[in-house]
Amino acid sequence: SFFFSSRRRHTRFLPVSWARRCVQETDLKTETGWFINLDSFNLGPHDIQSDAVMALVDSGSSLLIMGLDEFSQIINLLQTKYGAECEEQYGKYYCEGDYSRWPILRFIINGHSYELTSQSYVGPQGKIMISGRAYAKGMVILGDVYMRSYYCIFDADDKKIGITKAVSYTHLTLPTIYSVQISVVAVSLKKKI
Numbered sequence: 001s002f003f004f005s006s007r008r009r010h011t012r013f014l015p016v017s018w019a020r021r022c023v024q025e026t027d028l029k030t031e032t033g034w035f036i037n038l039d040s041f042n043l044g045p046h047d048i049q050s051d052a053v054m055a056l057v058d059s060g061s062s063l064l065i066m067g068l069d070e071f072s073q074i075i076n077l078l079q080t081k082y083g084a085e086c087e088e089q090y091g092k093y094y095c096e097g098d099y100s101r102w103p104i105l106r107f108i109i110n111g112h113s114y115e116l117t118s119q120s121y122v123g124p125q126g127k128i129m130i131s132g133r134a135y136a137k138g139m140v141i142l143g144d145v146y147m148r149s150y151y152c153i154f155d156a157d158d159k160k161i162g163i164t165k166a167v168s169y170t171h172l173t174l175p176t177i178y179s180v181q182i183s184v185v186a187v188s189l190k191k192k193i
Helices: 016-022 068-082 174-192
Strands: 002-004 011-013 024-027 035-037 040-043 054-057 064-066 085-089 092-096 105-109 112-116 130-132 139-142 150-155 160-165
Touching: 024 035, 040 068, 068 085, 068 092, 068 130
Parallel strands: 054 139, 064 130
Antiparallel strands: 002 011, 024 160, 035 054, 040 105, 064 139, 085 092, 105 112, 150 160
């Protein structure tokens, strides 16, 4: 199990036994990859019209990636409903505006709501951490942007992904963090033996 720290670009590990206590488990939708059911998603009160029926939880993607139509809807809503001034630069969108007024981006996965604030989906210099790609038609890729807000437990044996809200643990000392990492490795090794 791991998540990406919002303050640093380092992966943080948590003991599986602790994380499982407050996690929503979701069955994998396919035999290959970390695909899960996606019921719907919205930006504030606005439903995003989408053909997407699955989400790929992917630590190898730095952005949230979705189909071109869904991405266009989000940019249009930010501009028309929330006063964003957006422009494309080299395939990336940069938006200016009052980010504190921008709505929550919500993903409904197996009936559970997972929310990202504008602090999560707007990066440095107003870069929108969401991208539209033709290859993403019919799915949403939940990359690092998502995994900074939610712990994800990848359970290959039971073909599930566990998801729970990330909490800050900046109060932990360095030895505690190392012991947490060691316990995760020990749990992983024990399962394989």
